[in-house]
Amino acid sequence: MKKVTKYTRAGREGRTIYCPECNAPNKVYHFSWSALTCGGCQQMIDKYYFCIKPRQWRSNQGRSPRNTEQNYKVLGVLLLIAWTASVILLTMKLL
Numbered sequence: 001m002k003k004v005t006k007y008t009r010a011g012r013e014g015r016t017i018y019c020p021e022c023n024a025p026n027k028v029y030h031f032s033w034s035a036l037t038c039g040g041c042q043q044m045i046d047k048y049y050f051c052i053k054p055r056q057w058r059s060n061q062g063r064s065p066r067n068t069e070q071n072y073k074v075l076g077v078l079l080l081i082a083w084t085a086s087v088i089l090l091t092m093k094l095l
């Protein structure tokens with residue numbers, strides 16, 4: 001397992017870090033602290049002593065289709081707006 005570095009980021013869903021003393025998982029949502037009391041052994045552990053699991057490819061692959069779906073939704077809304085606008089313009093011209 002890798003260690004926490006100054007480049008480690010928690011991300012939107014938080015990050016699970018592992019105590020070097022008792023291996024207990026501790027979930028954090030940011031890294032703007034220098035030491036943390038471990039939930040497992042109640043010891044004050046320095047940030048850079050904590051271990052992290054490298055990000056798995058599976059989570060990245062699971063994220064991309066959802067983004068594509070969201071893009072299609074945005075595109076659909078834009079098309080609907082364009083269609084509505086053209087209908088309004090046509091109606092105004094006919095009147």
Ligand SMILES: [Zn+2]
Nearest residue numbers: 019022038041
């Ligand atoms: Zn611990």
